[in-house]
Amino acid sequence: MKHIETKNVNAYYGENHVLKDISLTMKANTVTAFIGPSGCGKSTFLRCLNRMNDYIEGFRKEGDIFIEGEDIYDKKVRVEELRQKVGMVFQKPNPFPKTIFENVAYGLKIQGVKNKKILEEAVEKSLMKSALWAEVKDQLHKSALSLSGGQQQRLCIARTLAVEPTTILMDEPASALDPISTAKIEELISELKENYTIVIVTHNMQQAARVSDKTAFFYMGELIEYGKTKDLFTHPKHERTENYITGRFG
């Protein structure tokens, strides 16, 4: 079943043509990794999937993107609802300068949920899912900024899970973390796969190989190669892909 489908997506920042004719599909409950050298368009493409580029001045997109069968750039789609369904985790942990509880409850609160019990349950559930509950359950009302970097990133994942998305976009979620924290995040991704569709941008090829089912290689705004992760890393079809994964450039 096609969960995400993009058709001939082109994107521009002013004059710069940053995405060229990207068409691909992703299945539900899989992890897809986007790899490629910096500036190749992988992050831009990821951000198209929940319209995070909308507020960027001079950004323009052509082509269609469907998530769960819905054209997400259709005029009828409310971008706020889309982002509740398609959550995002960013490169650097970016908790709000609020308490741990408030961070996780934020998404529900902005939807108008006021019932304390519902909020408490949702916070607990989300923190469990992101494997942070045990570490923070006694300090829910402490500032989120007091957590370590790895914990902050798992908090950001919990925050995203709290609004019950179907899809989670991760933009180099472990690039700012130490190896142990990175391992925890990767483990978490594998667990979350059961219930969510995950798209992850990474510059770390071992990471892509470890966590993803399929991998897409981007270069200069083009999708060079897309296929099963195992195949792509062992038998790349294109020379550029091979050069990149063997570390000859990038």
Next chain:
Amino acid sequence: MKRTGEKIIEVALSTSGLITILTSVGIIWVLVSESFSFFQVVSVWDFLTDTQWTPLFTQKHYGILPLLSGTFLVTAIAILTALPIGISIAVYLSEYAPKSFRKSIKPALEILAAVPTVVYGFFALTVVTPFLQSFIPDLGSFNALSAGIVMGIMIIPMISSLSEDALYALPKSLREASYGMGATRFQTAFKVAVPAASSGIIVSIILAIARAIGETMIVAIAAGQQPNLTADPREAVMTITAYIVQVSLGDVQHGSIEYKTIFAAGITLFVLTFVLNNISFWIKKKYQEKYE
């Protein structure tokens, strides 16, 4: 030879810097010494608790409260006017507006602060008061309301500019986190950005209050000359600054107790603004570079 020349220059330059310290010392010395002899005649207790201020009448009272209440009333009206407008502008410019618009409108708003205050006084008296009288019939021709509103318009750029700086300095990632969860710009601005930038916003408000308390010409022209212990914005009030102007315009004997009242009033004003300014420095220092 070259060495001595260099040294002389450095000393000359630092002397110029010392002038600013002499200025502060001078201000404090002048205020303290003149009000010291004032307080030998009038007790501090009377000064702080008497509810009448009539140094220029035969029946003399030296209670600062009416001047303080006048000052605070006009300041409160000014802040109530400037705060919602200033914060809205700051949020709009940092969270909504295109960069080019932000860049061109910020200096334009500074014009509001560049207009001489005597001109604002004229506006308050000849434009705003008659306008307000058309729907508040019992508004006097001198009143706290119109002076306060006009003062509020004057301090809009103080609040909007400093608050905007504080909001703009927040990392982009904080906003993205909120947008990414489906928040609107409004929710992101008021639930995430404004709380995160609150120290800078509070600093801007405190500085605006200090500015309003020390503002002279608008109130001297439009708020009236009656030391009135009232919270009614329709009435005429006298601020500390307006009192100093009133005495300075008349011919009060140097060295008389009336003459010394302006220094007693002045030191009150100085303490108020000094405390406010230093609270703002303290907040700024404490919360600086939280996101570095």
Next chain:
Amino acid sequence: MNNTLKNRLIDSGFKYFAIFCTFFGLIVLAIFIIQILIEGVGRIDWGFLTSLPSRRASKAGILTAWTGTAWILGLTALISIPLGVAAGIYLEEYGKKNRLASIIEVNIANLAGVPSIIYGLLGLEIFVRTLNFGGSLLAGAFTLALLILPIIIVATREALKAVPKSLREASFGMGATKWQTIWYQTLPAASGGILTGIILALSRAVGETAPLIVIGALAYVPFVARTPMDEFTVLPMQIFNWVSRPQHGFIVNAAAAIIILLLITFVMNGIAIYLRNKWQKKVNW
């Protein structure tokens, strides 16, 4: 669950409210200025600019007021520019991390927040009484110079800070002393920014009224000042005096004088902004 719709309505509602706020102050100011122009522009003629003050509104002019403003502007500039620029240079180029400099710095921040009328009280005691200048131009200029000193110092520092270190190093590298480097390299490179700050500070001085009232500047001066020791009036004083009178004729005079004062203020601010933009372009080496 149509909270999304509600949230979106609030969002765009606020957006339009905020746009309104952004223009509110400027629109109000525009209304004020139009009112003033309607009221006062007809009153401005050669006679208004060249007449002495008078008890009769129709005969009164602003000759003493604008000449007083010109005197004050010149004298204040003479006093404040060398002091302010020198102090700025000291703090930025010499005083890094020394005790005196940090005290001066805190002190300047505090001085910048002192209400202008307090400077009037200082001027009254020090310049008018102790130094016996009386209510003269000199007393007024010294008072205003102290008032705007913090602005000039801060502007000088900012401008010097913007000059790249490489320029200083190049000069030192050729054996120049510290002062030679400042005088021949750093200061010229920062001059645009310093000039902008000076003009803005002087424009502030031109519009000040309160401190001059306190030091005893007069509203009624029947002659044009000839020396710095003469008594004086300035445009804002004259406006204040006319505004305080009940007869409509004087309100018209005040409006006319305000037009002249605003013209001076806006021209000075305009020049400052022009210089700043020009200099900022140049400083991006």
